[in-house]
Amino acid sequence: MKNNYLLALLSAFLLWVAWPPIPYTSPILLIAFVPLLMAVEQTMRGSYSRKGRKIFWLSFLTGFVWNTASIYWVYNAMNAFLPPHVSLLISLIPFALAPFLMATAFRLYYQLRKRYSIATSFLGLVSFWVAYEYLHQSWDLAFPWMTLGNGFANFHQLIQWYSVTGVYGGTVWIWLTNIFLFLLIWQKRQDIQAINPKRLMIGTVVAIVLPIGVSLIQYMRFEEHTNPSEVVVVQPNIDPYGKFGYITPEEQLYILIDLSRTVGKSNTEFFIWPETAISASNRINEDEFRAYPAYENVLSFLDGYKNGNVLSGIESYKIYNVQRTHTARAFGNNMFVDSFNAAVLIDDSSKLQFYHKSKLVPGAEQLPFGEALAFMKPLFAHFGGTTGGYGSQEEPSVLYSASGIGAAPVICYESIWGNYVAEYVRKGAQFIAIVTNDGWWGNTSGKDQHLLYAKLRAIENRRWIARSANTGISGFINQRGDIVQRTKWWEPTAISQEINLNEDLTFYTRFGDLFTYLFLLTGVYTVFLLVKPKKKVFVDKKK
Known part of the structure; x- marks a missing residue:
């Protein structure tokens, strides 16, 4: 078994080397699982006891090392506040x-292999993997950061067809090539021809070359429709760990306005400010926002821009006379309050538009599975925000300027969900504004990965991304996924860009994760096969 564990570690190393933000290594993902598949196959055919358990731990080792090496910044974020041994212990949960x-x-x-053909078993493996990734973006502990298809974010020229399949198409592609290559190598090593070698070779080449070729053609031929809009993104560089200790909300607002003026033009239509950019000592009452000095200061700033709008993150709340939501808390006199991590659009009219973040960070903004997981609060509190229950809205909404331009106000963590961002676009968003605060993770690869994943949303929906991050990295991404401009980390600045608005809908935007649902149905079918009595392909008396 020692050699098998070494093979599992080799897969983990290859997956880590191929993962963003390491540049130009993404194609390694197409071969990264081959060593693990070899280890699993050798375990199946070896004279071992408890084979199923050994296969479980082989694959767990690969996943654990790969995840820990790629999202180590989770530990980094907590270590700023907790003792090292406590930080390490809690970090083991997401790792x-x-x-x-x-x-x-x-x-x-493995259970499928004991009963059915290798083809059926591999179909089951891919389906089970897709089901795991889908679960990990859907349940209360959602953290789809390590979805396999995200791995090509640093080499977007190869996955332009995400505009049809989304990131799950990348997941399936990675598995398809790895399975083909494993079968080629295994048959060669064992000197068997269960599958015709020539056909297998042709299938392998087609599986690798065809998607890349199609993508490169799409990338080189893609042209944006000209529909310009001038946009500014601001990076104020307010330290999130000391935000309320050394700077007032009023001072923060002045910094945002001053930076905006340095690059604002007479025809600027949107100023994008980061997550929680507008705040007050006790948050801002949405129903009374017009009475706050911050609102008047923003309006005064917009006087110099005829068609100007400010789309900003805001720390807000609403008061109810009945408990309208399960997150609303009683605060006396039979009144209830809901706090929000929100976005607001302000223009020179009396109209105000709010969006309440829907994809809340587990623990930091919502407590997953209620009090049963209360012990996880220290972990999630350092992903950003404040530990506790935030209010949310059930589905995304588009913020419209007075001139009719629709912007998708995507707040931080939400930008990881392809289908969710696509829903903004289905509702009329002509560009995507990501407002975030990546300073919680420090100068680690977390901020770089978050930026690169935004490229996938641009490709899936063929929409420009205007990304405002409090401490970096801010920037603009075009409809092909190219980063056209980007700021430096930990630098107060603002940048402007003429972007092209788009109203066309891609296949992915229209149908979302349809491709994924097909594999989920296949997974249900393979589970049915597992419980259905059937003669075994090979007898394994030692489980």
Whole structure:
């Protein structure tokens, strides 16, 4: 088994090397699982006891090392406040949860191999893996950061067809090439021809070359429709850990306005400010926002811009006379209050538009699974925001300027969800404004990964991205996924860009994760096969 564990570690190393933000290494993902598949196959055919358990731990080892190496910044964020040993202990939760689900997929694959053909078993493996990734973006502990298809974010020229399949198309592609290559190598090593070698070779070449070729053609031929709009993104560089200790909300607002003026033009239509950019000592009452000095200061700033709008993150709340939501808390006199991590659009009219962040960070903005997981609060509190229950809205909404331009106000963590961002676009968003605060993670790869993942949303929907990050990295991404401008980390600045608005809908925008649902249905079918009595392909008396 020692050699098998070394193979599992080799897969983990290849996956890490291929993962963003390391540049130009993404194609390694197409071969990264081959060593693990070799280890699993050798375990199946070896004279071992408890093979299913061994396969589980082999795949868990790969996932654990890969995840830990790629999202180590989770520990970095907590270590600023907690003792090192406590930070390490709590970090094991996100480092190990996804690997546990990955290992479960391999364990089910082994059960299929005992009963059915290798083709059926591999179909089951891919379906189980897609099901794990879909679960990990849907349940209360959602953290789809390590979805396989995200791995090509640093080499977007190769995955322009995400405009049809979304990131799950990348997941399936990675698995398809790895399976083909594994079969080629295994048959060569064992000197067998269960599958015609020539056909297998042709299938392998087609699986690798065809998607890349199609994507490169799409990338080179893609042209944006000219529909210009002048946009500014601001990066104020307010330290999130000392925000309320050394700077007042009023001072923060002045910084935002001054930076905006340095690059604003007479025809600027949108000024994008980062997450929680507008605040007050006790948050801002949305129903009374017009009475706040911050609102008047923003209006005064917009006097110099005929068609100007400010789209900004805001810390807000609403008061109800009945408990309208499960997150509303009683605060006396039979009144209830809901706090929001929100976005607001301000223009020179009396109209105000708010959006309440829907994809809340587990623990930091919502407590997953209620009090049963209260012990996880210290972990999630350092992903950003304040530990506790935030209010939200059920679905995204578009913020419209007075001239009719629709902007998608995507707040921080929400930008990881492809189908959710596509819903903004289905509702009329002509460009995507990401407002975030990546300073919680420090100068780690977390901020770089978050920026690069935004490229995937640009490709899926063929929309420009205007990204305002409090401490960096801010920038603009065009409809092909190219980063046209980007700021430096930890630098107060503002940049402007003429972007092209788009109203056309891609296949992915129209139908979302349709491609994924097909594999989920396949996964249901393979589970049915597992419980259905059937003669075994090979007998394994030692489980």
